[in-house]
Amino acid sequence: MSTRNDVLDAARRCLVRGSGRKLTLAEVAREAGVSRPTVYRRWPEVSAVIRDLLTRDMTSLVTEHITAVDAAIDSAPESSPPEVLAALVDGIVGAAIALSEDTLFSSLLRRQPDLMAPYVFQRLGASQRGVLALLDSRITQAQQVGAVRSGDPMRLGAMVLLITQSAIQSRSVVAPVLGGDWSQELTRALCGYLTPVEPVSVPTTTADTPTGDGDRDEERS
Secondary structure (H helix, E strand, O other): OOOOOOOHHHHHHHHHHOOOOOHHHHHHHHHHOHHHHHHHHOOOOHHHHHHHHHHHHHHHHHHHHOHHHHHHHHHOOOOOOOHHHHHHHHHHHHHHHHHHHHHHHHHHHHHHHHHHHHHHOOOOHHHHHHHHHHHHHHHHHHOOOOOOOOOOHHHHHHHHHHHHHHHHOOOOOOOHHHHHHOOOOOOOOHHHHOOOOOOOOOHHHHHHOOOOHHHHHHHHO
């Protein structure tokens, strides 16, 4: 295992053991069994270690769930468009549930909200850009088999990320209303957003409908 992963794994153990409390680079180095200069050379501050840890673990977790849609896409047209859409949404919601239940992510949201806030309100982090890339490729493929509505896949993915991220981070606020049903409601929201729009049938007006008077006139003549 690389030194980088040794350090990130050590940081994760420290954070989980401390329920998300703040820690120092010295603690991380000691846990990893490496010298402090080794850590300092790559990460100037402990928040940089945590950012890399979040990027690594979030990307891995989301990839694990979102790639479940690949089998449905690859087997199209045997898989119907609704089945492909269901697989895509199930993967996204599955990743959301896993993130919300992950000890590291939940403890950081609770104990160090200031660390997470910039990625919620100010800018896209590396982990979010990675998730967008995963969504972009799957949405593009799902569109090709008619499972997702038309539109720029990156824009659709960005809105899916926004909806899902909000559900993960703010679900406790509406817990008295939704309880444990938040993931089902998230599923409905994403399905409604991504489902292809059915063509609108325009009712035939009287002006467009032949009255048949011409035929009767011909018969009379």
